[in-house]
Amino acid sequence: MKAFVPTATPGDTVRLTEVAEPVQQPDQALIKVEAYSVNRGETFLLERPPVGWRPGKDVAGLVVQAAPDGSGPAVGHRVVAHPPALGWAEYVAVPTSSLTPIPEQLSAVQAAALPLAGLTALRLLRTAARHTGHLAGQRILLTGASGGVGHYVTELAAAAGAQLTAVSASAERGERLRELGATAVVDEVAAAQGPFDLVLESTGGANLPLAIARLAPRGLLLWFGQASREPVTLDFFALLNGPVSATIRQFSYADVDGPDGPDLATLVQLTAAGRLHPEIGTVRDWTRTGEVLEDLRERRVRGNAVLTVN
Structure with missing residues (x-):
């Protein structure tokens, strides 16, 4: 073959x-x-x-x-x-x-x-919900929102009642993210108006410390990618002037105890029902x-x- x-x-x-x-x-x-x-x-x-x-x-x-x-x-x-x-x-x-x-x-x-994009989005939001207890009303900042994961996260988070701000440098993609339920779209992290209960960060580089600074007290940042391919530098003393007791957690979509089949079935059901696009x-x-x-x-x-x- x-x-x-x-x-x-x-x-x-x-x-x-x-x-x-x-x-x-x-x-x-x-x-x-x-x-x-x-x-x-x-x-x-x-x-x-x-x-x-x-x-x-x-x-x-x-x-x-x-x-x-x-x-x-x-x-x-x-x-x-x-x-x-x-x-x-x-x-x-x-x-x-x-x-x-x-x-x-x-x-x-x-x-x-x-599969990969959908499973990542589903499990990201599931992890976030475990931290907050629910997603309804939660203020979420999503970086790197123009890709496949970003679209799924936006639609799933909006359906759960979250208030999501998406970061996308593309005006066309930004409009689509609004259609999928994003509360706001900005073209760079520095323009995001916090504070946010949750940050879903996928770009790394200079964006990660900027995103941390926009967390609410005891907020959670889930770091699930480094699309910029640039290393991250964090200044502990700068963090003292930012959110109180923020949590920074590395996230892998593969960190699950069971097989992928049931979550794939969920994604298929949502898509077939017109609730995921x-x-x-x-x-x-x-x-x-x-x-x-x-x-x-x-x-x-x-x-x-x-x-x-x-």
């Missing part, structure tokens, strides 16, 4: 080639991939790929061989899945605990845009994956980038 493999070559980080077909484990379903989503974090990993690793964490497609242990959907079911890797291929074997069926009204393109920034044939990777690196894609496999 054909699949993309990393090259570790700057400017040309993947190539389409022949690889061995997946060998199913007892708890794995074999999926014929119809679409997959490419995330900006994968562009970073492709710069220094681990030995033997192949990219691909967000896929949608058709079950062509059911799991040998009898778990999961039968042959012929359409599914969305979140494998640990290997998804940029014609076929991928996925643990049945990491997939969920999708209904007819959901396209493969929409479904493929859900995947923001598709571009859809292209999978032979153009290298081109899409370059566009993601250069921030030319807003929302999710999805490739279709013919």
Whole structure:
């Protein structure tokens, strides 16, 4: 079968080639991939790929061989899945605990845009709610809101009754974030009018200390990314003039005790019901994956980038 493999070559980080077909484990379903989503974090990993690793964490497609242990959907079911890797291929074997069926009204393109970005948004807000006890009425600042995660966070937070201020340098994206429920949109963190009970910070660099300074007393900052790729410098003495007893917590969407399947099912249900709207920034044939990777690196894609496999 054909699949993309990393090259570790700057400017040309993947190539389409022949690889061995997946060998199913007892708890794995074999999926014929119809679409997959490419995330900006994968562009970073492709710069220094681990030995033997192949990219691909967000896929949608058709079950062509059911799991040998009898778990999961039968042959012929359409599914969305979140494998640990290997998804940029014609076929991928996925643990049945990491997939969920999708209904007819959901396209493969929409479904493929859900896993990584959707799981991150869902679990970010779940973690925030554990800290505050609820989201209704909470004042939230979201940085890096123009990407796939930002759109999902905005829509989910607004539905929960939060007052969310989104940071987006794009006027077009800002308007869309307002449509999804953002209370306010600013073009830089320095323009955000706090204080905020919660900050969801994904850019790092100079933005993180600016965001901390806008926290309310005993507020929480969840740091879930460093899209700027710039290191963060924090001055403890400067913090003394900022929020009282702020909490700064590193967040990983993978920090869960259970499998991904149930949360994927929640995302599918919300999308099918019209309560969650995947923001598709571009859809292209999978032979153009290298081109899409370059566009993601250069921030030319807003929302999710999805490739279709013919």
